[in-house]
Structure formats: structure tokens, C-alpha cells
Amino acid sequence: MGAGGKEYTLTIKDTETVTAAEPVQEHRLPMSNLDLLLPAMDVGVFFCYKKPMAKTDFTFSSMVSALKSSLAEALSTYYPFAGEVVANPVSEPELLCNNRGVDFTAAYADVELRELSLADPDDSVEGKLVPKKNAGVLCVQVTELKCGGLVVACTFDHRVSDAYSANMFLVSWSEIATSKPVSRLPTFRRSLLTPRDPLRLHASLDVLFVPVSSLPPPKPVDEGEPAVNRIYYIAAADVDRMQAATKKRTKVEAFTAYIWLVLAKAAAPEEKWCRMGVVVDGRSRLGSAAMASYFGNVLSIPYGSLDAEELRGMDLAEVAEEVHGWLRPATTEEHFRGLVDWVEVHRPEPAVARIYCGEGDSGVGCVVSSGRAFPVAEVEFGWGKAVFGSYHFPWGSNAGYVMPMPSARGNGDWVVYAHLQKKVVEALEAEQPPVFCLVTPDYYLADTN
Template identity: 25%
Template sequence: MAVTLKGCYTVKPTEKTWCGRLALSELDQTEQVSHVPKIYFYHPPENCKYPTIASTLRDSLSRVLVPFYPLAGPLHWINNGRLELHCNASGVSFIEAESSSSLQHLSDDFNLYRLLAPTVDYTLPIHQNPLLLIQLTRFSCGGISIGLTISHVVVDGPSASHFICEWARLARGEPLQTASFHDRRVLRAGEPPSVPLTECHVHVEFDLPPLLLGKNDNAEERKKKTTMAVLELSKTQVETLRKRANGNYSRYESVAGHIWRSACMARGLKEEQPTMLSITVDLRRRIKPPLPEGYFGNATLDTVASGLVGDLVLEPLGYTCSIIRAAIEKVNDDYVWSGIEFLKNQEDLRRFHLDAIAKESEEEVFYGNPNLSVVSWLTLPMFGVDFGWGKEVYMRPATHDFDGDFKLLPGPVGGSFVVALGLQVEHMDAFKKHFYRDIE
């Protein structure tokens, strides 16, 4: 599929916004120094002409950047691996492109999807890259795609979804539904540590994950070629997994546990091999007081489920689910604030960053073989996004090929799941076999 760029614009807030330096929370500071891409595909009605679509998107984007003004300013390094956000209304990128292909010819070849979301040049200084980039692509069939890529340092999944939904509301001519809340001091942004490190809980999620037995580092694993797959689970298959877990665990726990077990088998790991599943937990309602509605920033904390491969694959699925549930349940108010204090006590945060151009750096956390990490998009309002010409045909992450990373998304039919997974190429076919073998 060929994609031709037709124009690139800088879109700025249509009104004057607050300008100044915005302190980031420790939860922002330790997120990936990268952008997260996703693509929405549409079949606009025949009476909705492309020039109108393009102008509607640009106009509504400039208006939504007023309440969501942090997205229009750059990041700057300050010291010891820490960042701050300069709110200066410098704008975001809006790209227009064309493709000779049609939506019907798109497949799950993610090399094609890479062409439909903006790319970010991470060789540039961080302050030269926009926090938000949009690409509108017109296909020969009249369909379009809207590819978004948004800085993970500035927002997490719920905040990104909040922005997209409000942008779509303005594009439809409706008012904002939920105001964005930007004062990150509610998560002690910019404040010094308040308790000594010795008084913090033990936070194994900040330790380096297990290595393959017999290895002193993961340099070799980092260099192996990876690929991405999007796998669908019907409602019946999801319920089958719940029954395998004795029906005592949620759909999320059952599917995540099944993926962890399948990856262990696909990788051919030894029974005595330690393995870790890093689980991203939304803390908005887990702390006291809960974060204000519309909090715009990162409000997640990772927790860790760990075990031996032999126990995970030989015990029933319910055993793996129990480990996952126990890890999630420990993320309470005390645990969250202790985690924030732990991070504040770190002199240098560079080891927490997963930089998009230095994935092989041994200083960065790596959740690849023999480990995994999971993010759930199951409850996010990221589907049914209508900019004024109807809801999307479908939505996909543009790329997700870090070894061991997977996302869980709601499927097209109620109760079904979509799994977007990155694995080493040599393990993907075996993973698919194990993944479907026990549920068909």
C-alpha cells in the first residue's frame, strides 16, 4: 500500500491559553518516552465530502486544544532523567495523506498500518517533537482513516480517550461533556519526598525483571526481531476460559492468565524459570481522595505477578489467575502513595525510561522474554467515536511490537475480546497454536 503525503500543518489553540511550566508527576516521569499510536477507520456517507471532513477536523482540533492546552506544548529535560512540560501553545501536527488502496484491501499487515499513523523522529531533541500528531488519510474507495499518536509521558489511556471523545464531540457541533483537570499537584507533582525511602513499601515493580536462566543480561533478547499480532476471542471462547478458571475470576483475569501461560509454552521456557507479568492498574479510584473527574495525565501504577513457569503451565488456569488477582488487589491507597514516594526518592529516573530509539539499552526496563506486561483498554471509551460522519468501522493500535507487551481490547461483539500482542518472531506461531488450542 502506497501512502502519499499531501500536506502538513501546525494546529494551535484557537484562543489564548495558560502559558508556563507544568510540573509532571512521578507517574508521568517514569512512563515511556514515546508516543502511542492508534487508527480509526471510517466510511463517511457520500454527501460528506473530503474537504469538509479535513476542515472540520482541523477546526475542531484547534478548539479542543483550548481546554486540553498541555498537548500543544513541548517536553523539556530538566535534570537526572526528569521532565517538565512547557505550556506555550506551540501547537500539534496535522498531516493529510492519500492512498490508492481501499479499506476493503487492508489486512492485519501492521507494516501497512505504520503508514497510516504519524511517525516521530526521536533523533531530534525532545522539545522539537509535538506531543500530538494526527494523520488524515483518504482512500480510493472514499473511506478515511484518522491516525493519532500521543505522548505517553503526558497522558495515559483514560486521558487519551477523554481527549479523543471530547474532540469528536466538538467536531459534531456538541459542547464538551467533561472538563479536563490539569493540576498534577494532586499527585504531588513538583513536591520533594515527604518520607524517607526506608519507610516506603517494597515495590518490586521497580526492580529489573527476571532474566533467562543462565544469562547475565538481556542484550541478546533485545536484539531479536519482533512482530505483532491481533487475535480475536469470541464471547464463547472468553467464557470457556472463565470456566477453565472455575468461574471465580473475571474475564480480564482469565484471558490475561491464559496469555501468560501460552507465552511460557511458546517460548519453550524451563519449568524452573522465574517469570513476571507486569500489570498496569488505573489508580483514579484506588486512592483517597479519588482523583478529580477528568484528571488529565498519567494515573496508573504497575504491579507485578510472578511465579515459576512450571507452576503456571502445570497447575490449572485458576492458579495463574489467583496470582494476577493478588497482585492487583495490593494496589490500594497506601501502596500508591508509597510508590510515588519511592520514585521521588530516586536521584535519577533515567533507568525507568523506555526510549523509542534505544530499546537495546541495558539501563532500561525490559519486559520481554521470559516476562510480559499487560494493559487493559477494556473499559476505555475509545470505540464508537463519531466526528460527525458516523462511528468507526474499526479501530486498531498502529503498532505494538515490543516483545512481551500486550493490550486487551473489547471485541466487535459484546463479550468478545481483541488481543494486540508483540512477541519475538520465532515464538509467534507457537503462541497462536497454544493460545487457541485449549479454547476451540
């Protein structure tokens, strides 16, 4: 186990399939052009809760029952999560909305919440607390801990939903569980992302995205430098200092610049370049009020590439300006409309973000996905707020992946999930003064009242 962690055994107590309480008529829902940019990969998310107060009547059985019944209601609205991904006549993925249902597992772990080494999710979370999805679009696992605490975890197909959509679902599920009105109903209107007529193409998109047939043979993962997963926290004051050092660039730009500099420090002599990308959500860029409730993927991944040696000679403010320079053009309506058109031109051939695939020569890369809207404080099913929550995305790419999220403590701290090569993790943790602090039980169980 990682530092402070305890080996434990997970016992599956029950598995069933939860279907929508009020299913829609079976139909096929096409993927949007932006969904088609996502390869088949799953994303996990988990929330940790302390044992309910002694004065309440909650038992594990009653909590599982409440989660199942409210999930069935939520699936009546979020019916794509109860469906399956199938192939259309030209072998593109699309959604079969057939109420196949969500695999729901109840489990027991003989470990206390304070004994979990959440900083090292490879040991404490992977294959244990976050379920592996075997079929369908979404699966759920609820795990009772030895102390009476609870972990609620989901894994979903990224081709169907981005983090924004998953967040909407999680909040709606918890609102239903606590008999609150659902604050945001999703829309599945693919017409919101219809290609233009005539199509308008931008050469810049050929730099950011690439048809799969144009890719070189996949680069094998360096067995000597395996990717590892870590969960950190960054104190609010350090986030503010990071931003202040970049002369008023955004917190995400400052954070991205910081990671980019660490990437350069970790690069081996033969790794001549460092590339850095940022996931941009296009909903607020597309000029339609309906986009605020749109369920699906509305993402682009701009990136920049710099010589590693050049990067090592730059300060944080200079790097943040570089980030701003390649990030800003991807935050416009025209960029996202153009991306929809670009995919249309290449269909039915699949395409992917180029940063995931390398650039043909030796280098290192990383993507920052802003999880700043992660609803850790809102996903409350009736027995108290989560004391900790995080995404879990050990995706296996050569490029690293880092996701900052708000801390459950609600004090401005960030929780950061990182999937990085071991040498990058070591460089990140060696930074002075330390900014990335490994999550400990003292952190996530601290009384913040």
C-alpha cells in the first residue's frame, strides 16, 4: 500500500441491474460530431462519506435501497445512461436507448475511511472502490467501510458523457434522493451541434486533431517509466500565489504553466520537447442558452509544444503567456463550430486529439482537464455531505492527465487527480516550496466546521 494505507479485502454483497422507473420508448440517439472525437474509454468518479450520525436511522441496507430507487428515477430523465453503445451502418458509435439499465454493486471493504491511502489510488481505489464497467454506459458501486462510512462510485463511457454532463446527472440523482426538485433537466438535442452549410474549415484544427488513419504506429509505453496515479491537494493560498506570479492570468492558465515547467524538469535528455494541452468546455462559447443543459461531449483540446531546454529557462509568468497564447483561440464560438465542421468532413473515419498521440519525435506531454465544476459539495444523498471526492481516470495514454477540482472542505483548496509518469510525479513532489501535497486522512477527515 501507499503511505499510510492498509491492505484490505473487498467483498461483493449483491449485484443487480437498475433500470429507469419510467423508460422511454426504445430509439437510437446519434452521437454528435464532438462525441465522435472520443475513443472508447471509461471515466470513474467516487465520493466518500462518514458514518451517518447515530441519531439517524440509516443502515447500509437502507442507504443502498435509497440509492437504487433514486437512481431508477434519475435514469428516467438521463435515459442515455441506461442504454448501450452500438454501431450504426457506417460503424460509428451511437446510443441505443433501450433501458438496458445500470449495473449496481453493493460491497463491503474491511477497512476504515481513515485507513485508505487515497493519495495512492492505484492501491486504494483502482479495481476496488471504483467499479469496472463490463456492459452498458454507466455502472455504480456502493461500498460500506468497516467504520460505517460509505463510498459511492460510478464509471461511465466517455463517448456518451463528458464531466459536465456527468456532474449534471450526479447532482440530479442526489436531488431526487433528498426529495428536492431537479435543478437542471438535460437536453439531448443534437441539432445544437449541427454542421454548418456550407462547411467552414480552419487549418488550425488540422494541428489539434488528426484522422486515425494518419497516425504513426502507437508508441509503446516506456516500461522503465510507468504511469502512476496520485491524488494531491493544493492549499488555496498556494493557488492564489501561483496565479499572482503569472501577472493576472487565470488560475487554470497558471496551474497549466506550473505543470508544464515541471514536465520540462522531468524530461530525459533524449526527450527534446514538452507539449501541454488543456481541455476546454465549449458550452458557454456556443451562444445558446440550451447549451447549459446539453448532455454529451462539448470539448476541444488545444495544446502547445516547446523545446524542453527552452522551457527550463523560462519563469512561470512567461510560460503562462505561452499557455494563454494557444488556449485563447480555442475559447470562441467559431472554434467549436469549426470543430463540428472538421469532424463532418472526415466522417465516418474516426479522429482524435493530436496531443494524445505524440508528434513523431521524442518528447513528453500532459493534458490539464479543468474539473473546477466538480460538485463534491452538492452530491449529498441524505446522510451528510461527502468528506472527499475525486475523478479516477487511469487512461493508459502516453500523455499525462491532471485534473484540478474543488476540495470538499469548501475553503478554496484544490484536489488534484494526476495520472503521470513516475519521473514527473517525483519532480512534482520535489518542487520547493512544496505546492502539491499528498492527500492524507488528516486532510480529508479534518473537521472544517
